[in-house]
Amino acid sequence: MTDTAHATSRPGPDYAKAAKDALLAGIIALGIFGPLVGLKTEQNMSNELIVRNDMASALIIVAIVMAGRFLLSAFVFPRMGARGKKPTVANAIDEGVKPDRTKLYARLGLLLLFLYPIIVVSLLGFQGSLKWVDNFGIQILIYVMLGWGLNIVVGLAGLLDLGYVAFYAVGAYSYALLAINFDLSFWVLLPVAGILAAMWGVILGFPVLRLRGDYLAIVTLAFGEIIRLVLINFRELTNGSAGISSIPKVTLFGIPFDASPDGFAKMFDLPLSSAYYKIFLYYLILLLALLTAYVTIRLRRMPIGRAWEALREDEVACRSLGINTTNTKLTAFAIGAMFAGFAGSFFAARQGFVSPESFVFMESAVIVAIVVLGGMGSMIGVAVAAAAMIGGTELLRELTFLKAVFGPEFNPDQYRMLLFGLAMVGIMIWRPRGFVSARQPTAFLFERKAVSGSLVKEGHG
C-alpha cells in the first residue's frame, strides 16, 4: 500500500491522496460554513426571527474549498517539497537555465506595459481610463523607476541608503524652480535635474565613504531629513511648506496638452480630454523607467557594475583586486541619485505642484521596502514589489464596499501601514531574500559561442 503510494507520487500527482485531502477539507468546511452561511436568521413581516435555509451558498463554498484543496495537494505541495530536496549542485545548474524563462516573462511584461493604456481605454473609454492610467499606471511606474534607481545603490553596491527621497526632492525642485524662473522646457530640465541630483549624490557620498551597514543607514536617513528641512525653511527659494504651484506641464515636441488652438486635441481634431495628457505621461514615465533598467543592465556587465557587486560582497577583497572603492561608492550614489532626479522632475511636471510633504521619510522607507521585498539586485522582483505595494495601496482606496460591512466611518486606506507591515513580515518569513532572490550571473565563458550554463557542466565550456 505504502509502496504503491510512493511509486505514484513520483512520476505524477497522487490523485487518490489529493482526493482524500479534499474530502477531509470539505467535511471541515461543511462544519464551518453549513451553520454560518447555510442558516440565516431574518425578521419576517411580523418582526419575528425566522431561520432561512441557504444551503446552496454553503455548498458552493464547500465545493470551492474542496477543489482548492485538491489542486493544492495534487500539484502545488509536491512541487514545493521537491524544490527543497534538490541537491545544491542541481540548484546551481537550475540557475543557469532560468534566465531564458525570466527573459520571456520580462518580454511579456514589457508588451503588457506598452499595451496597458490602449487596453484600459478600449475597455473603459477615455474618461473611465483616467483613474487606471494615472493612479495605477503612472503612480506605480514612478515607484518602479525609484526602486530601480535605488536598486543600484542598495541592491548592487550594497550601500543601505535610507535618504533616497532627498534626490527625488532635488529633482522635483530643480525642475519646478528652473521651469518657473527661467521658462525652460521639461526636456532641457530633465537632464539638468538628473545632473543636480547626481551632484548631491556625490555630496552625500563623500562623508559616508568610510561607513557601512547601520552607520551608513543612519547618516543617509539624516541627509534625507536635512534636505526636507532645508526645503521647508529656505522660504525665499522654495516657498516653504506651502510648496511651489503652477509648475509647467510637459509638452510633446512643443505641442502643449491644453485647450489652446495649437494644443494636442485641436491639432489632431480630437475631442477635448485630459486623458491624452495622462496617457502621454504614462508612456513618458514608462520610457524613463525602461531607461533606468537598460542603463542598469548595461552597467552590470561593465567594470563599474561588476565593481559595485564586488563591493557589496566584500570590500576588503575589492581593494586587494585593485578596485578603487572610493570611486565605486561615489558612482553608485551619483547614478542612483541621477535616476531619482529624473523621476523627481517627472513627478513635479505631473503634479504641477511640489511641497516638502511629498518627500518625507516614509517615502524613502517605501522605496527601500520595494527593493528589499523585490529581492536586492533583481529588476523584475523590484518591479513586481512596486506594483504590489503601490497598486495595493491604490486598491485599498477602491474597496468602498467594505464600508457596507464595517460602517461608513471605515476607511480601508488607514489600514495601509498595517497591511504593509504584515506583508513585510510575511515576505521575510517565506522569502527572506525577496520575491526574486536568484542573482543572474553576468559572465559566461566564450559568450560568442553562446554556451549555456547547463552544457558547461559536461566540459564543453
Place this chain on the structure above:
Amino acid sequence: MTSVTNGTGSPLLAVRGVKTFYGNIIALKGVDVDVHAGEIVTLIGANGAGKSTLMMTIFGSPQAREGAILYEGRDITRMPPHEIARLRIAQSPEGRRIFPRMTVLENLQMGAGLDDLKYFDEDVEKMFTLFPRLKERIGQRGGTLSGGEQQMLAIARALMARPKLLMLDEPSLGLAPLIVKQIFDAIKELNRSQGLTVFLVEQNAYHALKLAHRAYVMVNGVITMSGSGRELLESPEVRAAYLEGGRH
C-alpha cells in the same frame, strides 16, 4: 615575468623598519623583510604574532606609521591599496574572501579587471589547468564551494591579475592535508615554471618551510629568526616552537 635572481641584487620587495599600530596598540615593532624576484619567502609565527598585519601593511591598509616599504625600489608606504594592486602585487587575503554570490567565473573576472579583461579567456584556461576542480564548478556560486575550492578560487583570482608578486595569507587555513598539498604544489609549480615571486604567510610551519627558499619567524611583532627554509626547518628553536607534535 621577471628573471630569477634568487637572493642577489636589490630585492623586489623591501620592508624597512615598519611599525604599524591599531589605535595606540603597536602590532609591528620595526620589521625588516626582503623578498627577491623569483623567490618563495615564507613568514611563520604563532597566532597574533603580526603576520597578517605585515601582509596588510604591505598592501597599504592599515598604513605603516613608521618605516618604509619599497617595491622595485619605489616607495609604496603611503599608496592606497588599489594603486598597490596596480603595480601587479596580488593578494589572497586571510579567510579567502571570495565573492560568495558571484559565480566562479565572475570571481575570476573580478581578478582580471586591471587589464580590462584583455587576457581573460587565455588566463581562465590557465587557471583551469592549474586547478581543474574550478572548471567543474565554473557556473556555481562562490559561497557554495568547499573550503579547498574557495582557496583555489582565491589564489586563481589573485593570479588573474598577472602579478609579479603573489602574497598569500594562510592558504592552508582550515583545509584537509591533501588539499593543502595540492595548493602548495600549485604554488611551487607557478614559481618553478613562471618564476612567480611568492610571499607566503603561514601557521602550517612544516609545509611552508619545506616549500620556501627563505623564511622569517615572527614573534610578537618582531622578526626573531631568518634563514633558508631548510635551515629553519632544522633549527632546534623552530622545531620546538612550531614543529614538534604538529608535524604531518
